[in-house]
Amino acid sequence: MKKIATTVLLKKITVSTSKKTKMKQLKDISTQLKDLTCLYEITKNLASSTDLRECLSNAMKTIDVMKNMENGTVTIINPITGKLEIEVAHGISAEGRKRGKYQIGEGITGKVVASGESIIVPHIADEPMFLNKTRARGDLNTKARSFICVPIHGGKQVIGALSVDRVYLEGISKQADDDLRFLTILSSLIAQTTQRIQTVSREQEDLIEENLKLRRELSGKNTINDIQGNSSRMQEVYEMIHRVVDSNATVLLRGESGTGKTLVAKALHYNSKRSNKQFVVVNCSALPETLLESELFGHEKGAFTGATERKTGRFEQAEGGTLFLDEIGEISQAVQVKLLNVVQERTFQRLGSGKSIQCDVRLVAATNRDLEAAVRDNSFREDLYYRLNVFPVYMPALRERRTDILLxxxxxxxxxxxxxxxxxxxxxxxxxxxxxxxxxxxxxxxxxxxxxxxxxxxxxxxxxxxxxxxxxxxxxxxxxxxxxxxxxxxxxxxxxxxxxxxxxxxxxxxxxxxxxxxxxxxxxxxxxxxxxxxxxxxxxxx
CATH class of the missing domain: 1.10.8.60 (Helicase, Ruva Protein; domain 3)
Structure with missing residues (x-):
C-alpha cells in the first residue's frame, strides 16, 4: 500500500527549476504518506475489533504516536442522561474522564456537537470557552497548545465529538487544516465502527433473548420448572414471573406457608441470565439474630468469641447469582438496618471489619406475614419494606385454586x-x-x-x-x-x-x-x- 501511494504521489511533483518548490512538494508527500499509514493502521484495528472502547482507545494511542496528537478523546452523547460523556481518552486519568461531562452546547466540545461544525482553537489558554474539565493539561500557558474538535456523525445526527491537543512549532495555518481534514476522515471511520459494533451487540442481545424465550416455550407453555397449575390464579403468577425474570429488581414473594414461594424463587433464578451462578437460600427464621448477621455478611477472625477464622457470608457466596431470603418478616430490627444498606447500596461489611464490599446479587425475599401490619406496629422498618416491595408476587392459597388440586x-x-x-x-x-x-x-x-x-x-x-x-x-x-x-x-x-x-x-x-x-x-x-x-x-x- 505504501509503495503504490508513494508512486502516485511522486507523479504529482512537477518539473521545476526551483529547488525550494521541490522540497516543499516532497514534504507534503511525506505528510500525506504518514496520514495514509496512520489511517491504514487505525482502519485495520477498527475493522477487526468487537469491543468499541478497546478499538477507540487503540486509535487514540496510534494518533498520539504517529501524529503527535495528544489527549485524543472520543465523547459520546449518553442516550439516557442526554449529556456528553467521555467514552475513551488517551493520556487522561480515570478521575479526569469522570469529570469530563458536558451539556449540549457547553464548552468547545458541546458547541461542536450542537452545531455539527468543527472548531480549531489556536491557543487554548486564550479561549474562555475552553473549560478544561478533565484538568489534564496543567498550566495552559506553558505551551502554545492548540485544540481541534470535530463532530462524529451517526447518519443525519451528531452522536459525539473527536478532539485532540496539538502543539504547532511552526505556526498552525496549513498544518492545522491538514490535521482537521485527517480528523474528519477519522471521525467518519469511528462513526461507522460505532454503528457496526452497536448493531452486532443488539443482534447478540436479541439472539440471547430469543434463545431464552424458546427455552421457556420448550419447557412447557405457561409453566415454569416444577411449578404445577393451570388455574387462572396460577396463570397470573406465571405472567408476573416472566415479566421480572430477566430484571435485577428485588422481588418480594407473598403468600401463606406451603404455597410454593421457594419454587418461584428457584424459577426466577434458573430461568434468568444469572442461572450459571449460585442460588443461595437463607431461612431467616431458623437462626438467632447474632448468627443471622454473621451468616448473611460473614465475619473476620476474632470478630467475636468463637470466631477462629474468617467466614464468607451468603451475600459473597451469591455473587453474580441470586440470594433468597425466606421468612424475611422474622428478622430483628438490628439486622433490618444492616440489610437496608445492602439492598439500597449493594455494599456491606463483614463483622469485625471496616472495609466495604461491593456485591452484585439478585435479591428475592419471601414472607407469610402481613408486612403492612408489621410496619404499622413498628416491628418492621418502613424504609426496608418499600425497598423489598419493588415487585411483589402473590402466591394463591390452594383453596383459591381448586381446579389445580387434582393436577x-x-x-x-x-x-x-x-x-x-x-x-x-x-x-x-x-x-x-x-x-x-x-x-x-x-x-x-x-x-x-x-x-x-x-x-x-x-x-x-x-x-x-x-x-x-x-x-x-x-x-x-x-x-x-x-x-x-x-x-x-x-x-x-x-x-x-x-x-x-x-x-x-x-x-x-x-x-x-x-x-x-x-x-x-x-x-x-x-x-x-x-x-x-x-x-x-x-x-x-x-
Whole structure:
C-alpha cells in the first residue's frame, strides 16, 4: 500500500527549476504518506475489533504516536442522561474522564456537537470557552497548545465529538487544516465502527433473548420448572414471573406457608441470565439474630468469641447469582438496618471489619406475614419494606385454586410412585372427592405430604379414601352439609364407589365386574340402574 501511494504521489511533483518548490512538494508527500499509514493502521484495528472502547482507545494511542496528537478523546452523547460523556481518552486519568461531562452546547466540545461544525482553537489558554474539565493539561500557558474538535456523525445526527491537543512549532495555518481534514476522515471511520459494533451487540442481545424465550416455550407453555397449575390464579403468577425474570429488581414473594414461594424463587433464578451462578437460600427464621448477621455478611477472625477464622457470608457466596431470603418478616430490627444498606447500596461489611464490599446479587425475599401490619406496629422498618416491595408476587392459597388440586395430586402420585418403585395407576373417585372438598390449611405442602403418605400405605394400584390422612376423612372434609351422612347414604356411596372402580378396571364389562366383586350379574345390573351409573363411559378408560 505504501509503495503504490508513494508512486502516485511522486507523479504529482512537477518539473521545476526551483529547488525550494521541490522540497516543499516532497514534504507534503511525506505528510500525506504518514496520514495514509496512520489511517491504514487505525482502519485495520477498527475493522477487526468487537469491543468499541478497546478499538477507540487503540486509535487514540496510534494518533498520539504517529501524529503527535495528544489527549485524543472520543465523547459520546449518553442516550439516557442526554449529556456528553467521555467514552475513551488517551493520556487522561480515570478521575479526569469522570469529570469530563458536558451539556449540549457547553464548552468547545458541546458547541461542536450542537452545531455539527468543527472548531480549531489556536491557543487554548486564550479561549474562555475552553473549560478544561478533565484538568489534564496543567498550566495552559506553558505551551502554545492548540485544540481541534470535530463532530462524529451517526447518519443525519451528531452522536459525539473527536478532539485532540496539538502543539504547532511552526505556526498552525496549513498544518492545522491538514490535521482537521485527517480528523474528519477519522471521525467518519469511528462513526461507522460505532454503528457496526452497536448493531452486532443488539443482534447478540436479541439472539440471547430469543434463545431464552424458546427455552421457556420448550419447557412447557405457561409453566415454569416444577411449578404445577393451570388455574387462572396460577396463570397470573406465571405472567408476573416472566415479566421480572430477566430484571435485577428485588422481588418480594407473598403468600401463606406451603404455597410454593421457594419454587418461584428457584424459577426466577434458573430461568434468568444469572442461572450459571449460585442460588443461595437463607431461612431467616431458623437462626438467632447474632448468627443471622454473621451468616448473611460473614465475619473476620476474632470478630467475636468463637470466631477462629474468617467466614464468607451468603451475600459473597451469591455473587453474580441470586440470594433468597425466606421468612424475611422474622428478622430483628438490628439486622433490618444492616440489610437496608445492602439492598439500597449493594455494599456491606463483614463483622469485625471496616472495609466495604461491593456485591452484585439478585435479591428475592419471601414472607407469610402481613408486612403492612408489621410496619404499622413498628416491628418492621418502613424504609426496608418499600425497598423489598419493588415487585411483589402473590402466591394463591390452594383453596383459591381448586381446579389445580387434582393436577397436583396426580403429579405427586407419579413422583412418589417412581421414587418408591411401586405401580399405582390412579386415584379413586371417593378419594378425589375428599381431596377436592378439603380446605387445605397447609396448602400445596400439605397435599404433597398427604400423597406421599397415601403411596406408602397403598397396597393396590389405586389410591382410595382409606389411604388418605384422618383429617381428610372428617365430616367437614367429605361434605359441605352441616348434618353428617346417614348410615344408609354412606353405604350407598361406598357401594357406588366399588362398582365404579370395578367397571373402570373391566372397561365397562359388567360380567367381569360382577366376578371382581364376587356377586351376580343380576345384582350388578340392579345396582347400576339404582345408582344411575353408565357403564358405556368406562369402555374407553385405559
Amino acid at each position: 397436583l395430586a396426580e403429579y405427586f402420585l407419579k413422583k412418589y410412585s417412581d421414587e418408591n418403585k411401586v405401580k399405582i395407576n390412579r386415584i379413586s373417585t371417593t378419594a378425589i372427592d375428599m381431596l377436592i372438598q378439603y380446605h387445605w390449611p397447609g396448602n400445596v405442602r400439605e397435599l404433597q405430604n398427604c400423597m406421599e403418605r397415601a403411596v406408602l400405605i397403598c397396597d393396590g394400584d389405586t389410591i382410595k379414601g382409606i389411604h388418605l390422612p384422618p383429617t381428610l376423612q372428617t365430616s367437614d372434609s367429605t361434605t359441605s352439609d352441616k348434618n353428617p351422612l346417614s348410615l344408609s347414604t354412606a353405604v350407598e356411596n361406598f357401594e357406588k364407589d366399588l362398582i365404579i372402580e370395578a367397571l373402570k378396571k373391566t372397561r365397562g364389562n359388567q360380567t367381569k365386574a360382577s366376578k371382581i366383586l364376587d356377586t351376580s350379574l343380576r345384582i350388578i345390573n340392579y345396582k347400576i340402574h339404582q345408582y344411575n351409573i353408565d357403564p358405556k363411559k368406562f369402555k374407553i378408560t385405559p
